[in-house]
Amino acid sequence: MATLFLTAPMRRHAGGTERLEVVGPTVREALEQAEKRYPGITADLFEGNDLRAGFTIAINDTIVDHPLASLLEPTSEIYIVPAMGGG
Amino acid sequence: MATKNHISTTINGESKEFLCEPRQTLLEVLRDELDLKGVKEGCGTGDCGSCSVMFDKRLACSCLILAVEAEGRTVETVEGMASGETLHPLQRQFLEHAALQCGICTPGFLIAGKALLEKNPDPDEAEIRLALAGNLCRCTGYDKIVRAVQDAAREMRNS
């Protein structure tokens, strides 16, 4: 089972749990599972069908090119990360 | 519109004439009438040095000089530093040392460095920093600029 690490706001929907076990095959499906288990938990992540601007997805140690469509391995750790900016 | 003054001056060793209103600064006229755009307006109040020229052989901010004051005087800008294709040692050392990043302050620093070395061919680091204290650079932190001036001084002493 892949692991979805919850952001601090998401944990409030999940009674304080820091991580959820999810299956893929993709990140999108993993997030849908989280939403099914705890309705409202992914509301702030989406704008329509896409990830809201300002967020992206990292799997293990790498920011992925296609956030929602990325395929998961059984050992994948999914992180929702802020998009890095700069000056 | 105010009546324009007719001014005769010497810029980088050449006689030049121009018309200007009394309220125009030397900086404005160099850029807009004489197409010498090496001088830059960074602040308009003489605090940043990016408009530096040598005015009768003295380092000065052209934003603080009225154009009419140039009558009968000499003005030197960065455009006069190279001789044809041959760069001035300061220009060459700035390139070798990578003493510029965005480059907007560079003409001002080159003039300030020239003014220093013409008066003091063997300055120590403290003297260099004092001479350059009127020129602000935000990109380099001054390190490579100081080293470039040191090496240019050495080169000029040895030639």
Added chain:
Amino acid sequence: MKTSEREFKVIGTRPVRHDGIDKVTGRALYGADHSLPGMLHGRVLRSPHAHARILSIDTSRAQAMPGVHAVITGDDLPSVPDRTEALGEGTTNANDLSNNLLAKGKVLYDGHALAAVAATSAHLAEEALDKIEVQYEVLPPVMDVRAAVAEGAPLLHETLRTAGVPESKPSNIAKVIEFARGDLDEGFAAASVIVEREFTTAMVHQGYIEPHNALAKVDADGQITLWCSTQGSFDIRSLCAKVLQIPLSRLKVIPAEIGGGFGGKTTVYLEPLAIRMSQISGRPVHMVMSRNEVLRATGPTSGSVIRLKMGANAHGKIVAADALLDYEAGAFPGSPVLMGAVVIFAPYALENFRIVGRDIVVNRPRTAAYRAPGGTNAAFASETLLDELAEKLAIDPIEIRRRNATCEGVQAPWGPRMQKVGYEELLDAAQSHPHYSAELPPPNGPLVYGRGFAGGGWGNAGLQSSAILSVNNDGTATLVTGSPDIGGSRTSCAMIAAEELGLEAADVRPSVADTDTIGYTDVTGGSRVTMATGLAVFEAAQDVKRQLRERAARMWECPEEGIVFEDGDAIRPNGERLSLAAIAGKAGRTGGPVIGRATVNANRANGPSFAGFLVDVEVDTETGKVGILRGTVFQDAGRAIHPAYVEGQMQGGSVQGIGWGLGEEYIYSNEGKLENASLLDYRIPTALDVPLIEAVIIECPNPAHPLGIRGVGEASIVPPPAAIANAVAAATGKRLPVLPLSPPRVHAALQTGD
């Protein structure tokens, strides 16, 4: 992606930059140097009040002046969506941006633009501004975060509610963000020592020497050309198109040479106004800002109040940390508090922490990015407290950092696992550097001496870049990218192309192209150009090499299999070689021009760059003046393509950090007017204020990048204020949790028993 262990011929050398001669002879054209025949001059009317309702604006007398060809106010900009969307370098609310460009309804800071005029001369335009009559209802201003969050504080935006807090009532808190992990109570219970402080930092400006500028020309068919000094021509194109509601294809943005940006030139102030007035007048419009306008009305970065509590066990391991970051957003939401929250513990491995950040509007200019935005404020707090923990536990300050250092596999505070990074290597380099063990002068009358260290880091914005690499018939090459060159990056990119093709750097001619001539490229900023545009260049070079192998096969009339391209030659299995020049010379007969192209989204090639600053200070206890005696900056560049430019970034960032630490701050009157809007009184470091700064480049290659490059542009500004404060504490025994450490503050602190 594996980083190669190859030996480089060009990468790592220090060729003179391709645009160097233009820059030292005054020939280079910056934004204000461009002109067009018949152009008008634009100037902006700005609010003298920090907070006021606009009751009326009467522009009729200005419109009537001979020589005035356009006058605009907020009503001349179209309505735009009032929501945060992907726009510019990250996200932007277009309605806020538009209101910042020309105020509608309210003015929200001293200097807020209200109207603009285009006339036949700049002097005339300024006279016309005086003829615009504005009626204001002045409101009480809210000038800092403490005042803004207080009960009953005047509201800047009556309908602004706190994002991230369900069912919040209107307030000046635009957003709350949080990162957390583990159990704080358990963590603090395990601490041998706990330290807690409230830190205050002042609003500071990027301080680029070149003011903002724009030259817009609208043709009869509506096509628009815009010249401006910008960090990103596509960024500016997107913002202008959004604010003016025009298609992207109607606007061409040509980046002039740029006189510094540091993040402050990734947004628009004059550009849409110049375009709009050019549309109305039918003539080109040229606009520049004065320094006073730059300081009052562009985008400084947040002042902040940070409350931080950290606990460590006897071994110096951080067992818990609790942070509240309150950042000034300025007049509209959008401070970098999120990035501050990311950076505050970035160099360390922590299990129990809570970081809460609040984005708070105040009657100051709308903040914009400034080199590692949000990071310096945060590190000032965390690196000071780490130092205090070290002191209380009698552990060497670099050693305590090593015991907590992040490394491969650690779960970063903001989420993902870390890849291989160079912080430990950097700490080793700092600790073993002669500066660390050099003797300090003994106290001498009122003068005392101290040494301090601080660490910090910054990631890389990744984002998109394009590159086109053409091989010329004589075997030289032309490289086109879309990354404005602030610090020598066009040469670094040319060096990458040269390395891959076996050429000298001088044989590759780089140019920075406009939005019609190169594919979409995100801003020069976010430490991304050498990494991300360099990645595009690298891939374009691979594309060229593929084509060269094909052409060689055609010239040899043999199959392509087994042909490689190395060291500037195509080599067939039997050892025969064809040089790049030989292949290029025949390109017309083997298939046509050889042009390599690449577009990348470099997010996955990200690799953080850590930095450290070691500083010796002299404190004059009679005057409170802090002098910098010696500074050494350390930074992990992954792979330094052009070491002199890497050093330049490190030294430049360090000196900006020194200014931030010692003298720079926005000083407002009680009425909210900026009192130090000049470079005399907004005190950036001069050559007299700093010594030579040694730059030590660490190279821990970025495993996610084919050349190991880490972006270096920003991280060096993060540690210096904390390092200086730590040095002052070592010299005087006093911790000063306020920036800047200006003489009056230091002096006052040394007087009190506090």
